[in-house]
Amino acid sequence: MRVGSRRAPSAPFPGLLSSAQFAALAAEYRRACGFEICACDSDGKLRRGGAERPSEGRSVSDLRKHAVSEALRWGEPSVLSDGIEGVLWAIPVCQNQKLLGGLVVTVTRLRRPSKAGALDQRVVSACRVLLELGTRYNLVNAPLLSERRETARREQEKAEALHLMKEGTFDTIRSIYLREEPALIAAIRRGERSAARHAINRVLTAIYMLGQSRIELLKSLALELVVTMTRTAVQAGGNPENILGLNYQSLSRLADISDQEDLAGWLCRMLESLIDAIESNSRLPGSSQLARAVKYVEEHLAEALPREEVARAAGLSPSHFSHLMKARMGCTFTQLLTRMRLERARSLLVHTDAELAHVAAACGFTDQSYFTRVFRKTHRLTPSEFRRAKRPIRNASAPKSQTSARLYKPGAAVRC
Template identity: 45%
Template structure:
């Protein structure tokens, strides 16, 4: 069997990898047999007798889509990348690291050396980067599915409807604010829950998926997406879902639909940030008497907390706390001038926890205590009835 790489190319790769990581590099064929071994090279373990170990290293890399650290002969750490032509594995590059007793497998240096090997193989076009990427994405989906299933069991959901009602608000808020990673996580939890509770009832699962897509499309339009394009995608979904006969394609279809919706919002955003910010300010004005925080206002604005703070500073020149205090003081001025309610009652109505704190904030904003402000703006009682 011919070697998977030419001797000259392998020696160049080996030299570059040694220089970058101080780790040796082996070339092996598809069965794990070493290729291009230099004559008289007696350093390291007896690799000729370790073909099975080297082959297993390549199998794990192919399975997970990236180098996986194994313990080889003489307790040396080894990791590899398959040499591929399209989907065919021709052999592999296997790195030989230090002994396990001198370098933990999870050490930053070893992880960096694993990444360097994958980058080296991709850069020199000796592996199928697209295939490995697909394997990594599949692994990540399975990991998220396992986490979501564990969360589902902890949540005690007993019906698909319960999952839908619980997760829908967060999903729609993530879509509106353009938080793609958060939306993906929620979609994954919903899908896992639907499949777990609706197994063997594919038509029921489809009905909930379609209901979810309708809500997602409407939210995307509200967030600035092009209505004709998004509603057209919604119409296409009806026939597409009807043709799906398995859960796995349905999962891929829904995640693709989410990406299309998020792209539509990004590409044609007609919902300016100032409008979203006003929604947050409106929430603050109507909940002044409550104990509210930045995260509450940001959620009402469909923005991330950090983005909300940045927009607030840009538009008003104030932080969230400064803005909240300003709104509360404005409300207090109105109540002091237009009612005869006790000052403590005014403080509580405006969200201040006690009168002393209210007085301190009010004086800083107006230069007057609440009592002094009321004296200068006396409340006029309505005339007595004849």
């Protein structure tokens, strides 16, 4: 009999996630976001990590169970309050269609919001990272969660459209369309098919409510919608001859449609064809759009900057924006953003006496420790060491205002 041997901790999800894998995942999440996670079963009971503690009459295990079920319901982490000053969020751990439990972030106190209704950006980012890690470790049913997110989005759009119709504000297809037209035009010009589909789906809901089950009336309403969409596409830069040819072919197919499902498919194909026609005759060269993107990043460097927001500012779809970035600048958007933030940080360290926390915030880093890690990884020096090493250069260089003007000249080229 061996004395003093320790029993290895049991796997939180046998056959899916071992004890060692959980430790590695938890450490990676801690490094990325600074939060601790635990594993629980489908009833919210701990399997690994964390500690049981009461929370205003409602046990934390109940909160964990609710967080996991809400994440499964909506297809993404849902942030729940513990009833005091803390929150937690989770992702569901599934084996095929069976819910085994979840990975839950232990109760965390929120920072005081800078303005009413503002979300703690750490939490928003940490929710995304947790879902990404769960997907990479094959713990979540990614297709199921994607389907749940899409279902929730469609139901929300349907509810919004029905609410507007019940108010009686819009009683014709044209008035309904005109409400959605600004969003649709912007999406078509950027080539964002998903956003354009969302706008069309809201109009479709209203069409079906107006037309009820009368297929011929629905077809006439759909035809009016296509005419208006065509005008939008031509204004957005589509080739009129190509678009007219598409319309001629599609109108012949419309006559054969006999049910609502086929009609919805026909409209979606029309939308895709119109966006194709616009993209094939784009008026803006990629270099101009990338310059616009770089300028937008420079002007908003202290803020959280998701790729989708910058692409929208440049008038591009996120996927096309990424393709142009790689082809024209030789780097990804994340690499560009980090490079620009570090460039600003170096300038502030050398040319100002600002505290490191203020430098980190001014450059868009979530906290000082993360800023230090990224800076050291790139420069092999901490920000403080870099400042001490470069300060002699500052005394012999141009005045601070002139140096800053050179560093932050709008529209300056940035290389990755």
